[in-house]
Amino acid sequence: MPTRYTPRQMLEKLISFPTVSRDSNMDLINFVRAYLGEYGIESRLVPNEDGSKANLYASVGPAVPGGVVLSGHTDVVPVDGQEWTTDPFRLVERDGLLVGRGTADMKGFIAIGLALVPDMLAAGIKKPIHFALSYDEEVGCIGAPYMIEHMVANLPRPRAVIVGEPTSMKVVTEHKGSISFHTHVSGHSVHSAYVDRGVSAVVTGARLVTFLDDMMQENIARTDPQNPFDPPFTTVHTGLIEGGTAPNIVAKDCRFTTDIRSISDDDPEAYFHRFQAHIKDTVEPAMRQVVPETGIDLTNYRYVPGLKRESDGEAERLSRQITGDNSTNVVSYGTEAGHFQSADYSVVVCGPGSIDQAHKPDEFVSVDQYNAGVNFVERLIKQLI
Numbered sequence: 270m271p272t273r274y275t276p277r278q279m280l281e282k283l284i285s286f287p288t289v290s291r292d293s294n295m296d297l298i299n300f301v302r303a304y305l306g307e308y309g310i311e312s313r314l315v316p317n318e319d320g321s322k323a324n325l326y327a328s329v330g331p332a333v334p335g336g337v338v339l340s341g342h343t344d345v346v347p348v349d350g351q352e353w354t355t356d357p358f359r360l361v362e363r364d365g366l367l368v369g370r371g372t373a374d375m376k377g378f379i380a381i382g383l384a385l386v387p388d389m390l391a392a393g394i395k396k397p398i399h400f401a402l403s404y405d406e407e408v409g410c411i412g413a414p415y416m417i418e419h420m421v422a423n424l425p426r427p428r429a430v431i432v433g434e435p436t437s438m439k440v441v442t443e444h445k446g447s448i449s450f451h452t453h454v455s456g457h458s459v460h461s462a463y464v465d466r467g468v469s470a471v472v473t474g475a476r477l478v479t480f481l482d483d484m485m486q487e488n489i490a491r492t493d494p495q496n497p498f499d500p501p502f503t504t505v506h507t508g509l510i511e512g513g514t515a516p517n518i519v520a521k522d523c524r525f526t527t528d529i530r531s532i533s534d535d536d537p538e539a540y541f542h543r544f545q546a547h548i549k550d551t552v553e554p555a556m557r558q559v560v561p562e563t564g565i566d567l568t569n570y571r572y573v574p575g576l577k578r579e580s581d582g583e584a585e586r587l588s589r590q591i592t593g594d595n596s597t598n599v600v601s602y603g604t605e606a607g608h609f610q611s612a613d614y615s616v617v618v619c620g621p622g623s624i625d626q627a628h629k630p631d632e633f634v635s636v637d638q639y640n641a642g643v644n645f646v647e648r649l650i651k652q653l654i
Contacts (some may be wrong), residue, residue: 271307273387276643277367281360284369290344290408293321297343297438300349301383301402308386313423315416322404325414328397328424329389330653336397337421337649338430338614340605341379342413345371351630355624366633373622373634381642383619383651391486394653399427406605409449409571413605429584432606433620435627435634438599438641439601440588441618443599445498445530446575446607447538448486449566452477454512457560458521467519468563471512473521477565478507480547481527484540496532497599503531504601505540530601533577540569574607576616584615591648592619600624619645631647 274282286297302312305327315324330336348357348370355361356368367377382400389398399405401420405411434441454477456470485505492502505527512523527544531537548565579585589595602624606616621642622634 270385272304274384276381276384280367280372280377280639281385283376283380284360284371285358286370287358288344289347289619290405291347293400294343295321295323298323298402300369304383308390310386310407313419315412315419317404317412317610322412324404325400325402325418326420326424327400328439329386329400330394330397332425333396334425334427336399336425336427337653338399338401338427338609339378339382339646340376340403340432340585340609342605343379344405344407345374345376346407346628348630353630355631357466357632362636365636367636367639368633370632372626372632373435373629374624374632375434375620375622377435377520377622377634378620378642381639381646382433385643385646388647389650391527392650392654394650396428396653397425398649398653401430403605409532410573410603410605410608411571413608417608421612427614429587429617430606430609430614431584431588432604432609432616432618433642434602434604434618435622435624436600436618437623437638438592438594438619438621438645439596439598440585440594441598441600442576442578442582442585443497443533444576444604444606444618445532445601446537447528447530447573447603448541449526449528449569449571450541451524451526453566453568455521455564455566456519456521456523456556457563458514459519461517461519464519468559469519470523471520473552473556473565474510474512474525477544477548477552478510478525481505481507481544482511483623484543496534497597498601500601501532502533503529503537503540505529520649528605531575533575538572572590574611575602575651576604576606576610576618579610579615582615582617585615588617591645591652602608
């Protein structure tokens with residue numbers, strides 16, 4: 270007999286795999302693959318270059334067009350330095366909350382779908398439910414584009430994609446796009462008594478960070494109060510910076526990381542290109558007048574396309590029919606939905622739990638929200654009979 274898990278038991282199992290993005294997700298992927306195999310369901314893996322991680326996609330039901338994709342990422346953020354009151358990788362229920370890393374973001378949604386596989390098969394669904402489980406979403410949606418490419422090539426065209434990030438079961442039709450990148454300023458080091466003979470990477474870096482922030486201040490000044498995003502403007506944020514050796518040494522190196530999140534009618538790459546042009550046309554020439562070997566490198570570029578509301582979108586219509594939610598909802602965080610939409614899939618974001626709990630110590634999804642997620646997938650199954 271195939272193993273049967275309740276949604277709660279499946280969540281407990283998935284939480285037990287410490288799939289922090291810096292580590293492998295293969296233990297979880299192999300478990301899911303074996304579990305689906307017990308029900309005669311073939312999984313397809315799309316691994317990363319060294320095989321330490323993999324995406325997985327699989328289909329329940331007939332190989333025909335018109336199915337629904339349930340999409341979720343398998344990685345979670347670190348727990349280092351956080352003050353958890355329980356083991357982050359052991360599911361604990363207390364006061365109506367299911368506590369553990371990934372309960373909200375977003376193993377809860379994955380667990381519900383997997384636990385209800387026997388119900389999908391028993392119902393004899395006439396349109397397929399496709400699972401799409403990715404790696405490294407938390408560090409830039411790295412795995413999903415490769416998986417989506419394979420899905421486009423190998424699966425009958427689905428009717429809709431539902432990305433189960435935590436939205437309190439509200440139907441989200443738009444989210445911001447984002448890019449992130451590293452800046453490395455290579456200066457020229459001298460004794461601080463002779464600062465005019467050197468090129469300070471720290472001072473140059475500080476001016477570049479201010480240039481980036483000035484772009485955001487421009488956006489704030491022209492904010493449209495009717496914009497539904499929170500905040501209602503494109504953000505330009507530098508969250509990490511390091512550089513220098515000692516107070517009396519002109520800094521040779523400075524490194525910082527920038528994150529840009531854009532509203533729907535804005536292009537995050539335009540800010541990057543403006544920054545790039547400022548470096549090339551203004552900053553580097555001034556540095557090289559002092560020491561020709563100095564310069565600035567931009568690396569580790571990550572792009573997550575935004576999700577834009579579709580005109581008469583099938584995913585939105587289906588999700589609203591199931592949830593009864595007719596409110597307008599947008600979110601400022603990014604998801605893999607934009608990548609699916611870029612592949613011409615109809616997509617919404619809808620899942621149990623609140624993003625307010627994501628990435629925090631004692632992360633949780635409420636039992637009520639989890640049950641609402643179970644009800645959502647049960648009603649989806651009925652839609653496909």
